[in-house]
Amino acid sequence: MKNDNLLNLEDLENNPSSRVPVCLVLDTSGSMEGDSINELNEGVRLFYDAVRSDETALYAAEISVVTFGGHASCQAGFSTLEHQSEAPQFYAGGGTPMGEAMNMALDMLEKRKGEYKASGVDYYQPWIVLMTDGMPNGSPAELSRSIQRTCDMINDRKLTIFPIGIGEDADMDVLARFSPKRSPLKLQGLNFKEFFAWLSKSVSKVSQSTPGDKVQLDVDGIKGWAEL
């Protein structure tokens, strides 16, 4: 990890492209076992491939992944895909410590933003994608702390969150608490691939914009993965 950090710092020195930080915060608890985790793996792999194949996004998007299945775990730290090998592989198991995972993601984001600033690299407003098929059962204090932090950042325009529920048991109310400005969306069936294809296109669009641009996301594309 230490060497990764060094590499990521050197990358900031050598590549001045404005960064698009994206953190995937993914539920890998026991209930995701089976088709859900398989489709999630396939979706994230596709996301990595798509970002990698876009030559602007490759040098601009910094992807990180935090999972919560039993415990919060950093599967990939913020870096461009030029410096990540393959998409992480997830296994389902354990409880749903969503608050711990969100706090970990926010800590990682703060650290990386500090590094951007220290190196003189611009960055776009960060995105967090929060996906769950259940309800959080980690520490209630951590959960409310992470909700507070997330809401503060969103209200300060320092973060955009895409909260997405998977299946009938997804706690849409808790997802809504993470998203003070708008309602969370529910994934259509197990359309992870469609979602991640859409996400990669959106990341590409942002990375091809100039700081200050309003980026129009593909609204029609949302119909391919969200229950509307």
Added chain:
Amino acid sequence: MKAALNKTAQSIVPDRNLPVSLVAKPGHVLHMQNGQYVTLGTILGQGGEGSVFKTNTPYVAKIYRPEKTTSHKMAKIQALLDKRIDCPGVCFPKAILYNSRNEFVGYLMGMVEGEKVRSLYMKPLFLKKFPSWKKRDLVELCITILKKIGYLHKNGIILGDINPDNILVKSPKDVYFVDCDSYQVDGYPCPVGTIPFTPPELQKKVHYGSYLRTVGNENFAVAVLLFSLMVTGQMPYNQKDGEGAQANIINMDFSYPLGDVSNKKTPAGPWRFLWSHLPRFMKEAFYNTFSKGGCYSTESTRLNSYDWLKKFNEYLRLLDSGKYGAQDKMSEEVYPTRFKKQKGVVYVKCPQCNEDTDEKYIKERGICMECQRKMRSRRHQKSFEPRKSSGYQGTFGRTTRTVSRATPQLGLLDILNWIF
């Protein structure tokens, strides 16, 4: 010129949408004012404003999304047509296009080729797209761009939204300017812009489309573009441990040194080397343009495209004659890996990185200044603690394209909320 400087666009009838009831598709037949027909072919590319189609003519057709056609766009295209000016590589409209219901849908323009300037900003992409380029090629590219901008300014046209996505590069002499329908022509403002290319005096204005830009305003954007090509990929106001880009522009806190004068905020990495290898007269020009109180730092004193052209011609002459390289061969490269050599200094190889370095430094420290710096930054990294959230919000808050100050972020769900 000065009289027109800050007049508002009030004399112009406000922009309004011109609804289009038919979505253009390949195979559709459109017509021009003179009655000639044009058949749309395949789609070559799509953007936020619309799509570019092949046609059955040597030209391509830019067709707006139905909700993007406005009275100002049509008037501007007409004004550009009326001016009857021509500049190779500037993709001026050739004719207005109407659909079968006689609705304005877009315009015919020349084909474009090349890579966006944005791809020059990323070193790995630059090396892939233009592997043989030397510094002279970048300097010649600037000359080509400056000649076109100078021609437009001479004809009373302001580009308005100079940015790395609307200039395409095929070779140093072959450059294409696209999105000319946003240019400021005949009192019709340019409705778009971006923070890094907006001068300090306009940073606080609300809507890009609510005022007319002056040549003096635009000369700032020209200087930013030139800087970003010379210090390849960097913006003049990116800085380490500093404020955001917008605040730095307003404060004119330029991040690169001139002689001993420096704000000590030059971004880490090789950019200091790129800057150091510029000739003194180029550094002075940039420094005085971007620094508060500099002799070219205000709307009325900024260097114009012809002033810059003279400097770049001189730079190219120095490079092509071999004179500049004789002083330090590395100055001819796009990405130098150390500072420019100084006269009167003895150079030896650094035992760690094998770069030529000041003998005095090696005697004192054993390794060169850059290796020393890297070691320091590694030590710093080991003890790095995440900062607590400060007031810092990235070097830019995302703002809407037509608004120059921070406005609420527009995310996907906002868009959904508008629709549903």
